[in-house]
Amino acid sequence: MSPDDIDGTERRLLQSVVEVARHMFGAAAASIFLVEPETGDLIFEAVSGEGEKELVGSRFPAGTGIAGWVAASGQPMVADDVAEVAPFARDAAESTGYVPRTIMAAPLIRFEECVGVLEVLDRTASRSELDDMELLGLFATQAACALELLLRIRAGRRAEPPADPRDLLRRIGERLSASSRPPDATAVRLLALADDLLGP
Amino acid sequence: MTPPWRRDRPAQFPGVPAWGLSTRRQSPEPFDVSPLSGVSKEWAWGGSDGSGVRVCVLDTGVAADHPRIGGLERSLHVVGGDDGRPVVAECEPADPAGHGTACAGVIRSIAPGVSLTSVRVLTDGKTGSGDALVAGLSWAIEEGFDLVNLSLSTTRSGFRESLHELADRAYFRRCLLVAAAHNMPVLSYPWTFSSVVSVASHDLPDPMTYYYNPAPPAEFHARGVKVPVAWPGGREIRSTGNSFAAPHITGICALILGKHPWLTPFQLKTVLYLAADNTLTHSGEAHVS
Numbered sequence: 200m201s202p203d204d205i206d207g208t209e210r211r212l213l214q215s216v217v218e219v220a221r222h223m224f225g226a227a228a229a230s231i232f233l234v235e236p237e238t239g240d241l242i243f244e245a246v247s248g249e250g251e252k253e254l255v256g257s258r259f260p261a262g263t264g265i266a267g268w269v270a271a272s273g274q275p276m277v278a279d280d281v282a283e284v285a286p287f288a289r290d291a292a293e294s295t296g297y298v299p300r301t302i303m304a305a306p307l308i309r310f311e312e313c314v315g316v317l318e319v320l321d322r323t324a325s326r327s328e329l330d331d332m333e334l335l336g337l338f339a340t341q342a343a344c345a346l347e348l349l350l351r352i353r354a355g356r357r358a359e360p361p362a363d364p365r366d367l368l369r370r371i372g373e374r375l376s377a378s379s380r381p382p383d384a385t386a387v388r389l390l391a392l393a394d395d396l397l398g399p
Numbered sequence: 400m401t402p403p404w405r406r407d408r409p410a411q412f413p414g415v416p417a418w419g420l421s422t423r424r425q426s427p428e429p430f431d432v433s434p435l436s437g438v439s440k441e442w443a444w445g446g447s448d449g450s451g452v453r454v455c456v457l458d459t460g461v462a463a464d465h466p467r468i469g470g471l472e473r474s475l476h477v478v479g480g481d482d483g484r485p486v487v488a489e490c491e492p493a494d495p496a497g498h499g500t501a502c503a504g505v506i507r508s509i510a511p512g513v514s515l516t517s518v519r520v521l522t523d524g525k526t527g528s529g530d531a532l533v534a535g536l537s538w539a540i541e542e543g544f545d546l547v548n549l550s551l552s553t554t555r556s557g558f559r560e561s562l563h564e565l566a567d568r569a570y571f572r573r574c575l576l577v578a579a580a581h582n583m584p585v586l587s588y589p590w591t592f593s594s595v596v597s598v599a600s601h602d603l604p605d606p607m608t609y610y611y612n613p614a615p616p617a618e619f620h621a622r623g624v625k626v627p628v629a630w631p632g633g634r635e636i637r638s639t640g641n642s643f644a645a646p647h648i649t650g651i652c653a654l655i656l657g658k659h660p661w662l663t664p665f666q667l668k669t670v671l672y673l674a675a676d677n678t679l680t681h682s683g684e685a686h687v688s
Contacts, residue, residue, distance in 0.1 A: 272498055279636065340583055
């Protein structure tokens with residue numbers, strides 16, 4: 200894997216977050232949902248334990264289930280005895296055959312925004328409800344910080360021009376031909392200036 | 400010795416240690432109290448059921464037909480108006496997420512006589528648009544509710560100023576905002592403002608037990624662990640979080656206002672303080688239960 204592979208790092212980070220969360224609490228499963236910005240839907244991005252194979256990529260409508268509560272209120276919470284009633288539990292049960300008894304969830308807050316939810320199902324290594332929630336909240340904060348750093352690196356990479364100007368020109372050419380709107384007049388002037396500067 | 404309220408707070412992580420307090424394992428720390436004679440739990444709310452008090456729940460909506468809710472005065476939501484600015488409009492008394500119904504049910508269980516109104520400000524499943532929160536809160540303050548329950552907060556600093564102005568406005572119009580403390584190391588609003596009553600969790604099962612926290616900004620600890628709450632479809636689950644601690648204090652405030660309707664927000668907060676389980680005084684000494 201190349202050190203420039205930020206996508207690969209993000210996937211491994213998300214997976215390691217759910218693995219650690221599951222082991223911290225001796226839980227049956229841990230998962231990360233990310234909030235899709237356009238719809239508000241929650242999408243499973245990483246799962247450890249029950250449902251690991253089936254759930255990644257599946258989605259829940261905005262504002263439903265425990266993850267929906269957490270994303271909506273921005274507050275961590277624990278729900279017990281949910282096997283019979285939770286829509287989340289029913290959906291999960293349909294796809295995995297597994298019905299949780301307890302769900303614990305905390306928001307992932309990045310750039311002042313809740314971008315996802317970290318959820319832990321059926322923990323067994325529990326100290327107390329308050330301690331568990333505090334620990335999950337701290338861990339979710341750490342996970343969100345790591346995601347934020349990755350995003351910043353990615354944004355920084357985009358800002359840096361490629362070392363070879365031919366790459367840059369090729370990219371500009373592709374964008375101009377791909378774009379349906381007329382090129383920005385300022386951008387065209389800048390290109391003309393660059394042409395002058397690079398000229399003999 | 401430095402008193403709890405003058406202690407340094409870590410600059411980096413404003414919410415650490417988390418605001419919950421396990422009173423099941425440890426007693427709240429002792430601190431000095433200047434008693435005002437005559438205020439007891441009995442004086443504060445004995446015989447009251449919250450009748451005559453109007454409470455607004457700003458949340459995900461409230462399912463009016465849930466057995467734990469027993470009807471609403473009004474049900475509204477925040478929508479985009481013609482000019483794109485958010486407006487408050489009547490809506491069906493429904494709650495797709497369940498969070499608002501759970502909170503409203505806790506208020507009703509403590510103060511069965513209150514009038515409950517729901518304003519849905521969390522609609523899209525995201526942290527909620529701060530605009531909707533500001534619009535809904537502004538409406539509730541203008542409408543003259545006695546209490547507003549906010550089991551939510553925004554982490555967006557861009558809304559800090561307008562929320563601060565609203566919190567001040569509410570305070571002077573005798574509308575007390577009761578807000579859940581954020582239980583994670585993030586900055587959020589409006590629970591951190593001094594003009595609101597902010598609430599974190601203790602882990603005892605008694606809905607009427609609450610403590611004053613001498614090291615704010617989370618000013619009170621109320622029941623927030625394994626709380627029986629309403630769940631969509633007329634069901635009930637047990638849930639843990641500061642979201643469910645705040646409506647306990649909202650309910651207790653409704654009881655107090657039902658009996659003493661002319662209390663101002665600062666008097667009401669004082670009564671809350673004096674009737675807390677760790678400030679009740681015996682012969683001038685702070686009594687810690």
